[in-house]
Amino acid sequence: MQAVLNFIDNNREKYLQELKNFLKIESISSDPEKKSEMDRCADFIKEKFSELGLDKIQTLNRDGFQIVYAEKIIDHNKPTILFYGHYDVQPVDPIDLWKSPPFSGEIRDGKIWARGATDDKGQLLTHLKSVEAFLSTSTELPVNVKFVIEGEEEIGSPSLGKTIAAHKDLLACDAVVISDTSMYDDKTPSITYSLRGLAYFQIGITGPNRDLHSGTFGGAVMNPIQEMCDLLSGMKDKNGKITIPGFYDDVLKLTKAERDGFKKLKFSEKAYMKVLGVKELFGEKGFTTLERTGARPTLEINGIWGGFTGQGAKTVLPSKAYAKISMRLVPHQTPKKIEKLLKDYLKKAVPKSVTYSVEALHGGEPALTSIEGKAIQAAARAMKSTFGKTPVFTREGGSIPIVVEFGRLLKAPVVLMGFGLATENLHSPNEHFDLNNFHKGIHCSAAFMNEFIKQ
Amino acid sequence: MQAVLNFIDNNREKYLQELKNFLKIESISSDPEKKSEMDRCADFIKEKFSELGLDKIQTLNRDGFQIVYAEKIIDHNKPTILFYGHYDVQPVDPIDLWKSPPFSGEIRDGKIWARGATDDKGQLLTHLKSVEAFLSTSTELPVNVKFVIEGEEEIGSPSLGKTIAAHKDLLACDAVVISDTSMYDDKTPSITYSLRGLAYFQIGITGPNRDLHSGTFGGAVMNPIQEMCDLLSGMKDKNGKITIPGFYDDVLKLTKAERDGFKKLKFSEKAYMKVLGVKELFGEKGFTTLERTGARPTLEINGIWGGFTGQGAKTVLPSKAYAKISMRLVPHQTPKKIEKLLKDYLKKAVPKSVTYSVEALHGGEPALTSIEGKAIQAAARAMKSTFGKTPVFTREGGSIPIVVEFGRLLKAPVVLMGFGLATENLHSPNEHFDLNNFHKGIHCSAAFMNEFIKQ
Numbered sequence: 032m033q034a035v036l037n038f039i040d041n042n043r044e045k046y047l048q049e050l051k052n053f054l055k056i057e058s059i060s061s062d063p064e065k066k067s068e069m070d071r072c073a074d075f076i077k078e079k080f081s082e083l084g085l086d087k088i089q090t091l092n093r094d095g096f097q098i099v100y101a102e103k104i105i106d107h108n109k110p111t112i113l114f115y116g117h118y119d120v121q122p123v124d125p126i127d128l129w130k131s132p133p134f135s136g137e138i139r140d141g142k143i144w145a146r147g148a149t150d151d152k153g154q155l156l157t158h159l160k161s162v163e164a165f166l167s168t169s170t171e172l173p174v175n176v177k178f179v180i181e182g183e184e185e186i187g188s189p190s191l192g193k194t195i196a197a198h199k200d201l202l203a204c205d206a207v208v209i210s211d212t213s214m215y216d217d218k219t220p221s222i223t224y225s226l227r228g229l230a231y232f233q234i235g236i237t238g239p240n241r242d243l244h245s246g247t248f249g250g251a252v253m254n255p256i257q258e259m260c261d262l263l264s265g266m267k268d269k270n271g272k273i274t275i276p277g278f279y280d281d282v283l284k285l286t287k288a289e290r291d292g293f294k295k296l297k298f299s300e301k302a303y304m305k306v307l308g309v310k311e312l313f314g315e316k317g318f319t320t321l322e323r324t325g326a327r328p329t330l331e332i333n334g335i336w337g338g339f340t341g342q343g344a345k346t347v348l349p350s351k352a353y354a355k356i357s358m359r360l361v362p363h364q365t366p367k368k369i370e371k372l373l374k375d376y377l378k379k380a381v382p383k384s385v386t387y388s389v390e391a392l393h394g395g396e397p398a399l400t401s402i403e404g405k406a407i408q409a410a411a412r413a414m415k416s417t418f419g420k421t422p423v424f425t426r427e428g429g430s431i432p433i434v435v436e437f438g439r440l441l442k443a444p445v446v447l448m449g450f451g452l453a454t455e456n457l458h459s460p461n462e463h464f465d466l467n468n469f470h471k472g473i474h475c476s477a478a479f480m481n482e483f484i485k486q
Numbered sequence: 487m488q489a490v491l492n493f494i495d496n497n498r499e500k501y502l503q504e505l506k507n508f509l510k511i512e513s514i515s516s517d518p519e520k521k522s523e524m525d526r527c528a529d530f531i532k533e534k535f536s537e538l539g540l541d542k543i544q545t546l547n548r549d550g551f552q553i554v555y556a557e558k559i560i561d562h563n564k565p566t567i568l569f570y571g572h573y574d575v576q577p578v579d580p581i582d583l584w585k586s587p588p589f590s591g592e593i594r595d596g597k598i599w600a601r602g603a604t605d606d607k608g609q610l611l612t613h614l615k616s617v618e619a620f621l622s623t624s625t626e627l628p629v630n631v632k633f634v635i636e637g638e639e640e641i642g643s644p645s646l647g648k649t650i651a652a653h654k655d656l657l658a659c660d661a662v663v664i665s666d667t668s669m670y671d672d673k674t675p676s677i678t679y680s681l682r683g684l685a686y687f688q689i690g691i692t693g694p695n696r697d698l699h700s701g702t703f704g705g706a707v708m709n710p711i712q713e714m715c716d717l718l719s720g721m722k723d724k725n726g727k728i729t730i731p732g733f734y735d736d737v738l739k740l741t742k743a744e745r746d747g748f749k750k751l752k753f754s755e756k757a758y759m760k761v762l763g764v765k766e767l768f769g770e771k772g773f774t775t776l777e778r779t780g781a782r783p784t785l786e787i788n789g790i791w792g793g794f795t796g797q798g799a800k801t802v803l804p805s806k807a808y809a810k811i812s813m814r815l816v817p818h819q820t821p822k823k824i825e826k827l828l829k830d831y832l833k834k835a836v837p838k839s840v841t842y843s844v845e846a847l848h849g850g851e852p853a854l855t856s857i858e859g860k861a862i863q864a865a866a867r868a869m870k871s872t873f874g875k876t877p878v879f880t881r882e883g884g885s886i887p888i889v890v891e892f893g894r895l896l897k898a899p900v901v902l903m904g905f906g907l908a909t910e911n912l913h914s915p916n917e918h919f920d921l922n923n924f925h926k927g928i929h930c931s932a933a934f935m936n937e938f939i940k941q
Binding site: 061062063121122124125128186187213227229231238239240241242243244245246247248249250251252253254256257259260261263264265267271303307308309310311312313314315320323324327329331332333334335336337338339340341342343344345346347348349352353354355357359382383384385386392393427428429430453456457458459460461 | 722762848
């Protein structure tokens with residue numbers, strides 16, 4: 032095992048260069064113009080699989096962006112770990128706020144800066160490189176390994192569920208490991224045992240059949256932006272409670288033990304506010320910030336647009352207004368039910384003076400797993416030995432819809448072992464990944480495989 | 487006089503070609519990239535002045551877009567008419583909704599289609615062409631004429647007030663004629679005796695100091711779009727009343743005679759709704775549509791933007807949100823007072839969890855003139871003889887801030903003699919101008935000069 036760890040240390044520069052090359056590919060899954068980049072990125076991973084000497088390298092799906100697969104089966108009597116990750120990334124706008132080009136992979140301050148650095152290219156690469164360290168040093172892998180790397184995570188993984196279902200035997204495993212979450216802070220490793228689900232919608236409001244002069248027609252017809260504001264404003268009250276009827280009906284209440292667990296984490300609201308540059312926090316009354324972001328459902332407006340948005344003054348009364356909103360869900364809420372509740376709300380709230388449309392863009396179930404399992408405990412030991420500190424078990428606010436699917440279809444526990452930091456600007460300009468955590472992540476992945484066979 | 491009218495009829499095609507050339511110039515005053523087009527447009531008008539043989543052709547101002555001037559003084563004992571118009575036009579977006587390119591001046595269905603066709607190039611050209619008809623036929627002009635054509639009307643005429651003040655003697659006149667308003671309908675000429683004023687603002691809300699991941703941070707901080715929606719929604723109630731404290735304090739109440747006058751106009755709500763494609767109208771409770779658009783103050787959201795507005799789903803919790811809003815004012819409201827009331831409202835309503843900015847972009851006083859004056863009565867007779875129908879006196883919802891300034895500085899009555907139609911998409915895609923009204927407008931302008939000296 033020492034040979035493996037030495038190999039990882041000695042190849043730090045080489046691994047960094049590989050990550051940089053990975054990050055240079057502009058694999059934005061939501062952008063129709065980046066289709067060839069998506070294919071290039073899938074090919075890049077297959078090439079890495081091939082360099083490692085993995086077997087059965089293939090694309091599992093026909094429709095949608097490639098879900099690439101590879102495996103190394105050492106011994107059928109050994110347990111099997113399936114590593115999941117995604118090579119697609121978020122869009123880069125607003126582009127002018129990036130300090131270095133989003134696909135340059137510039138290195139400064141001990142970090143690598145690029146879209147996808149922490150979410151998820153940097154994190155997923157740790158597992159490829161840990162396996163490489165075993166194979167390159169002729170150290171026997173403690174477990175059989177399988178890789179499933181997809182390219183549609185940022186657009187809701189539309190192909191992954193059915194692909195897993197279609198390849199249940201090929202993908203059979205004893206645990207699924209996903210590194211697509213964050214550490215509690217830069218000194219405290221953490222294992223996420225719960226993720227929020229997601230229900231994402233686009234709402235459109237149409238008033239008059241064309242843009243009108245606000246002087247000539249102002250005051251006579253419902254302004255679609257006004258109606259949109261009324262609707263969105265009407266979805267949340269002054270206490271931060273979501274007022275869509277029935278929204279909280281299925282919410283699993285936090286146990287006293289969980290609330291105590293949150294309290295024990297040394298969370299500083301003051302430091303949090305400073306980092307975010309706000310003078311006051313705002314959220315659901317009766318809950319702490321960690322509870323609000325990790326264990327309570329939320330509704331956020333992700334985007335809004337309508338009318339004249341250029342420089343200066345144009346006195347238009349617009350025809351249309353749009354908004355994107357999303358709800359983060361907690362057990363036992365479901366995107367289907369939330370979609371119905373939203374549609375019921377709109378049906379009742381929208382007046383006859385406008386028409387509206389609502390489109391469900393993205394959905395995922397919330398997840399909650401036991402922290403007592405063999406895999407999660409092996410991950411905890413690996414993290415402790417790598418980072419020198421016992422990990423905390425956290426609930427994370429983000430969503431990885433596929434976590435639920437993996438557990439359900441493969442009947443295997445899913446371990447969320449994150450090496451990223453919540454402050455690494457995932458989904459924002461200037462995304463980055465701490466190089467020290469990249470390096471430790473590779474160590475931790477190797478340690479995990481070792482620990483998994485121990486007990 | 488018959489020679490003049492014949493000349494106008496015989497030159498219909500030539501005038502149309504000139505209008506087309508005028509409309510091909512992309513004189514968007516709010517677009518910094520169109521500066522050279524603005525200069526080209528001012529030069530075009532000077533050239534027209536020159537072709538007519540007018541005198542003292544010049545640019546009156548040094549700063550801002552050119553205010554061009556020319557005159558023809560026949561006899562110092564004759565009265566003088568000053569014609570005002572503007573050669574700048576509104577932006578063209580959304581460009582994809584135009585059926586023909588906005589600066590092509592395509593002719594179809596008896597109309598000319600282009601940005602600026604009715605607002606105001608087509609309308610202002612009528613007066614140049616009526617003067618041309620007198621001069622070309624060696625018919626003595628009944629009055630001395632002066633032209634003031636500016637290029638900043640669509641951005642609030644920032645240079646015109648001080649320019650008038652600096653050239654009071656040069657601009658001295660007995661009446662100002664402006665054709666920048668609409669006829670009541672395509673068969674009914676009208677003279678506008680009141681215009682609404684305008685107070686236009688841009689509001690910005692900043693929440694966290696950068697875009698955040700809505701999963702990780704959602705629920706913990708105030709979303710600036712949410713706050714913007716709350717603020718905008720809070721400015722108007724379900725009865726269409728504006729709820730900014732003090733907003734209605736200075737509103738001059740409609741007299742019974744005025745309300746009766748509105749009632750007499752055969753206004754069909756059904757036809758109006760059909761044209762606009764809405765199933766229900768919405769406006770201030772207790773007032774009719776004509777009162778709402780002509781004689782009551784309004785507040786419209788002209789634009790809103792923030793967060794992710796591209797295709798698909800991006801789970802961002804944005805840092806910033808913006809909106810443009812404008813109020814139409816009636817006597818005796820003032821933009822200054824309204825700005826103060828809005829700022830007071832925001833100061834009180836915006837919570838500590840976000841910061842805000844508010845910028846006054848554009849303002850103009852409302853105008854109300856007597857319908858008994860000599861000039862307005864001459865205009866009424868000219869319209870009756872040209873269109874074959876007695877004009878109605880209307881209050882118009884739009885704003886021409888400079889109307890107030892002209893009256894105040896030159897101590898001359900301002901006559902608003904509109905040849906456009908409210909349905910001609912001014913400020914919208916597919917702006918156009920009825921060619922019959924263009925032609926009649928030239929006749930009417932000539933008739934007005936004749937009528938003015940009659941009584």
